[in-house]
Amino acid sequence: MDDEAIHDARNDNTMGCSMNIDHILLIGYGGPRCPDEVMPYIKLMTESKDVSHKALESIASRYQEIGGASPYHDQVLSFSRRLEKTLQDSDVHLAVFTGMKNWHPFLDETLRNIHQKRLRNGIAICLTAFPGAAAGAKYREALDSAKTALKLPDINYEFIAGWYDQRYFIEAQTELISEKLREIDSEKRQTTPIIFSFHSLPLKSGRTASGSNYAEEARVSSELIAKRLGHVKWSISYQSRPAKAKGEWMGPDITETLKALAREGEKQVVIVPLGYFCEHVEILFDLDCHVRTIAEQLGMRYLRAEPILNHPKTIPLFKGLIEAQLGRHSNE
Template identity: 30%
Template sequence: MPAYDAILIVSFGGPEGPDEVMPFLENVLRGKPVPRERMLEVAEHYQHFGGVSPINEQNRQLIAALETELAANGPQLPIYWGNRNWRPLLPETLAQMGRDGVNRALAFFTSAFSSYSGCRQYRENIAVARDEVGSSAPEVDKLRVFYNHPGFIEPMVESLAACLAKVPSAQRATVNVLFTAHSIPLSMAANCRYEVQLAEACRLVAAGAGLATDQWELVYQSRSGSPHQPWLEPDVCDRIRSLQAAGSLHDLIIVPIGFISDHMEVLFDLDTEARQLCEQLDVRMQRAATVGVHPRFIRMIRELIVERIDGAAERPALGSLGASHDVCPADCCLYAPQRPASGG
């Protein structure tokens, strides 16, 4: 196995002030068929929180927790951080790593599931950044996805169980649970295991919390594409409305299983929009916590690092799907994004 001399945390990035919102969104949406009015709508979501996305600060907290974990238990490796869409950007980070003499790094992506936007695109971003930096850029290998790792599932079970405990015992058997994840285009979902992995993670968490099979389902949120392009459904708010209209919704727990921290899609789409809808419909809603910097989750990251360095045969994974691959096949999560027509 190759020697590694650094860890690279790879994430999405987010604005940290009102003046950064539009440049950030222009980075995110460059070349994508998203109407400008939708971009302005999303910009308003950020301005609702002072123009600051919590994702960067949450990544700082994750890095600090992982530094403590590695200092106590090894391996003794420095941690770097690079984003796709906002500072610190990947080319800047890889250039610094090169100056520091890093030759080979292991990358942890802040996404538990396989998809183009959650995995392959990050690998493409790293490749582009390495080309930009040149010969001094380190090689980067990614850690496997962790959607069914005990270190991800166990904190999510704990989070859901904490919400269930707040429901009166006489009503617990009738509470509805909606697991949510970021919607993606159907054309993207067709060539990855995103839906399969999400369904398995939901099943594992629901079973761990003792839910009946008819108490929970997977829904989606935060779609941003053209209204003419089909995306994964149902939308979380649409599903809340249909359940309430059917007279079967009184207590609701939303579990944002597709996210590892409480960033903008969680704070606005769930804690703001979905909560306001539930208040209008007289539905008692709770939102389960994401894994964040839960000690078991941080320990999982270390376990993934050690597993890869040691070439360990034992690769923890719950359920029947087994551990995901370390090295992605050439056609893994392939996607040809639809681009707006040029001309005129």
């Protein structure tokens, strides 16, 4: 794949309209902010499913393993503050708000705050690089539902969902992986397998239930990064499928990939949580506890790259997306 396939920030992944933009809204997944919120959060997430109390306790125990709660909220809030300061320093005077789909501050709470500040036209950015992920469409639906529930038709948004092939994203991920590869003996770095990991989704007739291009986006992004690294031994796997999930889901599962690599005689592996913006339970427990244990049982050294959140190029990535939408994109 040519370097030209790596894109600078642009408008072609947005819903364009002519508005006087007065704020930015970051839309995230959400998660329990403290131990007291863990069980209410889990019950909310499973209320439409037949989940036993024992199963709820099992899910809650995962948060105990990672410190008692999810770091997601605090990480995203810190990021939003840094983004707002960067915009202000660049003479882009827009307030940055955060709203979560699944926990506090819920989108309706954030929209109420925005409305009270008499702000009406915003750019909404979904905190996933992959617009084909089910989250992308669901976040947009959640935003529309919150507006309808609050009867706020006068708040309007241009929606940015996805940056999986953006230059800063590819460069940042490449640098994060390179940093992890440096922990490996130099003569083994180029032959150590890399697994790009994404959240699995249910399939319907061989495609994601939403009919999206998620798998293709994952392939394109992974291929761009691997090419930039000059690394040929890489693969894509999926993780975090619910234990009792029914039907066909995206695969291969990351544990099956590890077993295949072990049969080939591999002794170490680098896991890249490419489908995730920042650390939360899917990384800290599903990968760092569950997958690590399986890797070690297979006699493999487990190394895991950091997600993109705190990389120095992530703020410029978002700044570029915003400036492109404003028609003020710079070449920085």
